[in-house]
Amino acid sequence: MKVALLSGSVYGTAEEVARHAGQLLENEGFETFYKPRASLDELLTAAPQALLAVTSTTGMGELPDNLMPLYSQLRDLLPAALRGLPGAVIGLGDASYGDTFCGGGEQVRELFAELGVNEVQDMLRLDASESVTPETDAEPWLVEFSRRLRKP
Numbered sequence: 552m553k554v555a556l557l558s559g560s561v562y563g564t565a566e567e568v569a570r571h572a573g574q575l576l577e578n579e580g581f582e583t584f585y586k587p588r589a590s591l592d593e594l595l596t597a598a599p600q601a602l603l604a605v606t607s608t609t610g611m612g613e614l615p616d617n618l619m620p621l622y623s624q625l626r627d628l629l630p631a632a633l634r635g636l637p638g639a640v641i642g643l644g645d646a647s648y649g650d651t652f653c654g655g656g657e658q659v660r661e662l663f664a665e666l667g668v669n670e671v672q673d674m675l676r677l678d679a680s681e682s683v684t685p686e687t688d689a690e691p692w693l694v695e696f697s698r699r700l701r702k703p
Contacts, residue, residue: 552700555599556585559606559618559655564685565643568677569605571686572641572693576603579697588617591624595632601700602638602668604659608645612654626662634667639696640674641689647680671699 554576558569566587573583584597609615614622625633640663642656653676660674675692677685 552600553582553584553598554601554603554700555589555594555597556583557589557594557602557604557606557618557621557659558585558587559604559615559622559659560587561607561609561615564679565605565607565615565641568641568643568686568689569603572603572605572689575690575693576697579694581697581700589621591621591628591630594621595630598632600636602633602636602663603641603696604638604656604663605641605643606655606659607643608648608651608653608655612648612651612657614655614658618655622659622662625666629666636668637671637700638663638668639670639672641677641692642674643677643679643685645679652676652678672696 556569560566573585640656642653644653646652
């Protein structure tokens, strides 16, 4: 199964988590596609069979600028090739921001719902105010994600 990883990052932490997730998924026998600033055409050409988005949150709960072009294309075009795929989201944020904590991840979850992506696992929320190793903190969640992708 090929898993496409999407990432939105301001300072590079979400990209690092996405790279680490890709390595873990490959170690579990999955094929991955990851290009931090992939276009919609590149994503569709990769023909993913599952999606994993990893995004931080910026401003007042918005997505990082580097993810906005792909997010906008996905939202505007709602490509049928992604409908029904299994997927999940890892959101990075800082709980001290209150209501906007992991707002970027919530936006991607909403987009996945619009696309018809089947959320196979609840979003992982990684809190920067509690952790300095988000890639390691994501590992148990990623093991469960890979297990759920294998379910028939």
